[in-house]
């Protein structure tokens with residue numbers, strides 16, 4: 001009897017052992033607003049082997065429940081910014097905080113060269129391991145291409161990725177590179193996957209050609225507007241370099257609503273996300289997105305906004321309520337009546353960046 005119990009235990013542990021295998025083209029789901037509604041397991045899309053979820057918001061139980069039928073769980077956190085609503089925000093020293101992100105007034109660049117910052121991240125990575133995450137999706141490692149106020153350089157981001165990967169590997173976790181295309185060749189040997197936002201929109205997907213040739217997946221998110229089955233026939237899925245990526249079409253909320261390039265749709269049940277009413281549709285651009293694209297890896301003046309879903313607790317920059325903050329926000333935003341500008345700007349980021357300054 002005892003040996004039987006031990007055997008069951010061994011099988012259970014073996015199944016939960018961290019042995020995530022990433023391969024090119026794996027289907028995925030990403031939920032950063034709210035948490036997957038576990039009592040509704042098996043959750044759609046049931047054929048997605050990889051799930052990217054928020055490190056802080058999800059419990060060890062959620063991670064274990066996802067992993068039980070063999071899912072690979074990637075845990076998302078911001079490694080390059082301090083988000084003022086996170087439980088460890090107070091641990092960041094003032095001297096390590098840089099400029100506020102233009103799109104996210106509750107978030108500031110952090111000095112990724114600082115040992116104190118790295119200590120905070122090491123704790124987060126330990127937390128990810130304790131929760132059973134298979135891999136990490138550290139966001140905002142592209143401070144060098146933004147006005148960060150800390151004089152961060154691409155070499156700082158490369159060193160930082162090496163640090164994060166070393167910490168992850170101490171706990172047998174894998175790691176991916178979020179956006180940060182300029183440093184992709186430098187960190188390719190130490191990462192198992194990449195996460196990309198809007199490479200189709202920005203005409204940059206071919207930058208991953210060599211990466212996917214190594215059989216590593218690129219979990220690729222586009223934010224088409226409108227988000228519907230028709231979008232799966234558009235640029236998001238047809239731009240050069242998209243074939244071979246693991247493409248998903250979402251709203252900026254990164255909630256359960258999801259289209260794939262095969263035209264399929266799922267609305268993965270979530271809880272604790274506060275999905276606000278959407279602003280009215282923005283006006284059509286005079287110069288449609290996609291007609292001009294930012295050249296890859298040259299001009300670094302952009303403020304490409306990394307992921308997306310935020311639950312700030314303090315007052316947003318525009319002076320509206322937090323409900324409205326979720327809809328719009330950003331320091332450039334002058335009030336609720338024009339709050340759609342932010343979505344507009346993000347969707348047009350390539351257009352704005354290539355426009356004369």
Ligand SMILES: *[C@@H]1O[C@H](CO)[C@@H](O)[C@H](O)[C@H]1NC(C)=O
Nearest residue numbers: 014015017018019020021022
């Ligand atoms: C771990 O992954 C490797 C490579 O895919 C595989 O050969 C091995 O059987 C896996 N081990 C477990 C315990 O699942």
Ligand SMILES: *[C@@H]1O[C@H](CO)[C@@H](O)[C@H](O)[C@H]1NC(C)=O
Nearest residue numbers: 035036038057058059271272
């Ligand atoms: C949802 O939020 C409540 C309040 O913060 C919390 O008690 C509960 O555990 C959360 N549910 C899940 C599934 O995370």
